[in-house]
Amino acid sequence: MKFGVIRFPGTCDEVDALYAARRVGDAELLWHGERDLKGVDAIVVPGGFSYGDYLRAGAIARFSPVMESVISFVEDGGLVLGICNGFQVLCEAKLLPGALLPNTNLRFTFRQVDLDVIHRHTAFTSACAAGTPLSIPAEHSWGRYYADEATLAGMEGNGQVVLRYAAGQNFNGSTADIAGVSNERGNVFGLMPHPEHAVDELTGSTDGLCIFASMRTAVESARV
Amino acid sequence: MAGPNRVRARVLIRPKAGILDPQGEAVKRALPALGFAGVANVHVGRLVELDVEDPTQLEPMCEKLLANPLVEDYEIVLAGD
Numbered sequence: 001m002k003f004g005v006i007r008f009p010g011t012c013d014e015v016d017a018l019y020a021a022r023r024v025g026d027a028e029l030l031w032h033g034e035r036d037l038k039g040v041d042a043i044v045v046p047g048g049f050s051y052g053d054y055l056r057a058g059a060i061a062r063f064s065p066v067m068e069s070v071i072s073f074v075e076d077g078g079l080v081l082g083i084c085n086g087f088q089v090l091c092e093a094k095l096l097p098g099a100l101l102p103n104t105n106l107r108f109t110f111r112q113v114d115l116d117v118i119h120r121h122t123a124f125t126s127a128c129a130a131g132t133p134l135s136i137p138a139e140h141s142w143g144r145y146y147a148d149e150a151t152l153a154g155m156e157g158n159g160q161v162v163l164r165y166a167a168g169q170n171f172n173g174s175t176a177d178i179a180g181v182s183n184e185r186g187n188v189f190g191l192m193p194h195p196e197h198a199v200d201e202l203t204g205s206t207d208g209l210c211i212f213a214s215m216r217t218a219v220e221s222a223r224v
Numbered sequence: 225m226a227g228p229n230r231v232r233a234r235v236l237i238r239p240k241a242g243i244l245d246p247q248g249e250a251v252k253r254a255l256p257a258l259g260f261a262g263v264a265n266v267h268v269g270r271l272v273e274l275d276v277e278d279p280t281q282l283e284p285m286c287e288k289l290l291a292n293p294l295v296e297d298y299e300i301v302l303a304g305d
Binding site: 055056059060063092098099101102103104105106144146147148173 | 239243244246247250270289290292294295
């Protein structure tokens, strides 16, 4: 099982994502200017500041050559995980519903947050422990998830609201405490907190690993 | 100058009505402290200024790239308007 991790100009968490993915499988980097996805089984769009966040976070990265291939990959049912700026890129690409807006506190905020896993049947959360929240760091200034009421109602009905900030921990002002969402088909998932920064006891939590492990399970069970 | 066959355009982009605009709120709170009273409805957005040969392309540019219509309104102003 091989992950591909995309590197845009301005991406800064791609190596961390690569190391996290390598704890559960193989992984290699994919350059934004290439359309070739190198036969990877799943894709991670990592965190950082692609294209300097010019115009809006993710707005320019969304039109890079690699994203044309990512869109086809998604149409074919491939798994795509977007973390932080990667989540913003996937929303801009309309692979995920909604948009990310500046935090209500107008500050870059870096803190460990608890995330309630609302749905554990997904390709991205099946390996997460039941009943306990995930402790994962969040590190962003544009993380306020927004979708209009009709979109939200549809998402709730389809089980697309996968992660929520635990009570009292929604520091960025996200609508309905939403921290992570999937598309309707369930093969694209984005979240603002960084699971790749919670894969080793050295940094205080290994709760992020279950996201990568779930993807491995989904890819391998689809092969059978 | 916009140059030959081009017209200067300004695209004004602002948060959609009803969506919390924390930057606008912060500016609104700062103004009374500086002695400017009676200010309401403060919104902070972006200005994109560009010279275009074909002004009819401005709207698709806004829809596709310059604005995010999910969360932003835009207004196109052509020089001379």
